[in-house]
Amino acid sequence: MSIDMFTDLLNQYDWADVSRLIDTATATDVERALTRPTRTLTDFAALISPAARPYLEAMARQSQQLTQQRFGKTMQLYAPLYLSNECQNICTYCAFSLDNKIRRRTLTDAEILREADALKAMGYDHVLLVTGEANQTVGVPYIKNAIRLLRDRFAHISMEVQPLDQPAYAELIAEGLHTVLVYQETYNRDSYQLHHPKGKKASYRYRIETPDRLGQAGIYKIGLGALLGLSDWRTDSFFTALHLDYLERTYWKTRYSLSFPRLRPIDVLGASGVQSRDFGACMTDRDLVQLICAYRLFKPDVELSLSTRESPRFRDHVIQLGITSLSAGSKTNPGGYVVEPQSLEQFEISDERSPAEVADMIRRAGYEPVWKDWDPTLMTVCH
Known part of the structure; x- marks a missing residue:
């Protein structure tokens, strides 16, 4: 199976044409989408369109019903564990960017275990390992070692690190890795190049083929998402849905999750000291509710995750509308829980409540809050 299959599919779509499809959707298109038992990509385009705004209440009702049918009244909880802020990429929106003059920090084995103990004391059994993209410092050997340190402490280990080759993923899966999150950031090629001018991440194609490599390696779960605000959020969301639909059909044994990372302010350190960089309002809260409901109506079985980027009030509201997974008490800096709480964060947290x-x-x-993802445990027992 060629790993460029999604690239071939993607090449059949034009960004401007998709934007027009969304913008020209009508009330009739939305009503048709709401009455269908299953939805197509064209239906999804209608549900995220401006024409769907007056139908948000109906979308929310259906989204709530579908979520409870598929997932019950449960909410999965997880926490990120930042292992390193070292990075060889320049990304215009990230505090860890190579051109940001911060003190770089990579946790030692002892420090990883101290952070893990802090998370376990909070009740967590699901941890997300996060690093910058620096292959020489936090490459496969470092990640493999971290998984070995943590696999007896946590029931579910996820990671969000640099994209890897298929054999590397297979190697990490054998060590106990369950899930990989890989956000394309934006599916708009021009915008992607603008915001990723240097480093391995500058390769649009290598990044977009990452989920194919994961699927071929046999990963348990893949997490997708676009960084909402780099490009038009509606068009980016359509391409994320296209990507998800392709992956579900191609790697049908793998589970999938979607996240909704909206751009958040960051602190950057230059010659004149620390400066804050705010990206402005990329989408309203109402827009994000519409997007969450549209994804649930399009893919009733996909996991939908919301991080502490969002405000407490917003998160309290949307847990009943389609979200199935939340982070809580998150720290976005290496050692942020106990080792070095004052180090520079990757982005600002909005919901600072404890787990x-x-x-x-x-x-x-x-x-019901659920601290442990039982599925990998059950799969291991069954096999």
Whole structure:
């Protein structure tokens, strides 16, 4: 199987044509999409279109019903564990960018275990390992070692690191890796090149083929998403849906999740000291609710995850509309839990409540917080 299959499919679509498809959707198109038992990509385009705004209440009702049918009234909780802020890429929106003059930090074995113990004390059994993209410092040997340190402590290990080749993924899966999150950032090639001018990440094609390599390596779960704000959020979301649809058909044994990372302010350190960089409002809260509901109506079984980038008020509201997974108490700097809490964060956190406070909120909403993802455990037992 060729790894350029999605690239071939993607080449059949034009960004401007897709934008027009979305912008010209009508109320009739939206109503048709709402009444169908299953939805096509064209239906999804209608559901994220401006024409769907008056139908948000109906979308939310259907989204809530579908989510409870598929997932029950549960909410999966996870936490990121930042291992390193070393990075060889220049990305215009990231505090870890190579051109940002911050002190670089990579956790030692002892420090990784201290951070892990802090997360376990909070109740977590699902950890997301995060690093910058620096192959010489935090390449496969470092990640493999981290997984070995943590696999007996956590039931589910995910990672969000630099894209790797297929044999490297297979090697890490054998060590206990369950899930890989790989965000394309944007599917708009021109915008992608503008925001990624230097480093291995500058290769649009290598990054977009990463989920294919993961699927061929036999990964348990793949997480997708676009960084909402780099390009038009509606068009980027259509291409994310296209990518998800392709992957589900091609690697049908793999599970999938979607995330909704909106651009957040970052601190950058230059010659004049620390400066804040704010990207402005890329989409409204109402837009994001519409997008969450549209994805649920399009793919009833996909996991939808929301991070602490979003405000407490917003997260409290949307857990009943389609979200199935939340982070809580997150720190986006290496050693942020106990080792070095004051180091520079990758981006600003909006929801600063503790995991216990978020769990209490979930219970008050009538849902059950779930700290452990049982699926990988059950699969291991069955095999």
